[in-house]
Amino acid sequence: MIDQRQLPGILSVVVYTDHHQVADAIKTMVVRGAPAIGAAAAFGLALAAQSSRARNSSELREDLDAAARILQAARPTAANLVWALNRILKVSAEKNLNLDDLRKIVLVEAQRIADEDVAINQSMANHGSALIDDGDTVLHHCNTGSLATVDWGTALGVIRMAHESGKQVHVLVDETRPRLQGARLTAWELEHYGIPYEIICDNAAGHFLRTGQVNKVFVGADRVAANGDVANKIGTYMLALAAYDNDVPFYPVVPTSTVDLSLSHGGLIPIEERDPGEVLYLKVGDQMVAPEGAKARNPAFDITPNRLITAIVTENGLVFPPFEKNLGRVIGALDQTN
Secondary structure: OEOHHHOOOOOOEOOOOOHHHHHHHHHOOOOOOHHHHHHHHHHHHHHHHHHOOOOOHHHHHHHHHHHHHHHHOOOOOOHHHHHHHHHHHHHHOOOOOOHHHHHHHHHHHHHHHHHHHHHHHHHHHHHHHOOOOOOOEEEEOOOOOHHHOOOOOOHHHHHHHHHHOOOOOEEEEEOOOOOOHHHHHHHHHHHHHOOOEEEEOHHHHHHHHHOOOOOEEEEOOOEEEOOOOEEEEOOHHHHHHHHHHOOOOEEEEOOHHHEEOOOOOHHHOOOOEOOOHHHHEOOHHHOEOOOOOOOOOOEOEEEEOHHHOOOEEEOOEEEOOOHHHHHHHHOOOOOOOO
């Protein structure tokens, strides 16, 4: 995987040989972005299957369950992590598989998850790019491009598709404190795609929205509750509030694997709290930006309530309010006749 902590200065590809290393890579944000985390976790289980010393299929399944618990604990908010792990464990539960077949089926399913992610992202990009008009300025938060997925991207994939279809698009890139995923990663991707952009500090987003300099806002999501509440990178809620107050459409772009119908509302989504040092120290040189002894809080995500969302872009199409009804339909979880 690309070590995203080193970008944009260094493009470094790292190789892992066991699931413990993959779990650490997820926890320390070598890999980040909900779809990328899900695929990484799936391959983590494939590594666990290959390295297991189990003497029979039953013991191998026990080893897979143990590895899944380790991987799941790495990042609590992203729905794709649990979704991918459960999908692997489900196919591994098939009866009458010998050890070699079981190891093979786990690897095949992990590769299938990765391949499907690319197709899903391109489908979302096709649906979402229709929302972008020629000449639009789009505001984007965090990083949702190829780096956050297996390839192509979610919200940034929509912008890329609009650009590649010939539309003139300009992107305002939230720097996205405290880890600067926008300034470091999204800007790096936009440079490669040749899409015009400008980086803005997070606190400037409201200014550009109020002064009519933004036509649409596109973001990703790490988990979506059944009622359409969205958990995404910290700062998304304030951005959605400012967009709503200024009548600017606000679109999360999410694969259906990110929708968690088991949670009725966003208040039930676990919010990861990360190291306060990410807030108290500048990345370059570990220079302190607060008085010695200062304390900090560092939630990695916040919840955007569904009332602030114009529509949710999925690989199966656009989902409009009421989300409680329409989300289930778009992912095939509810009777289409209801």
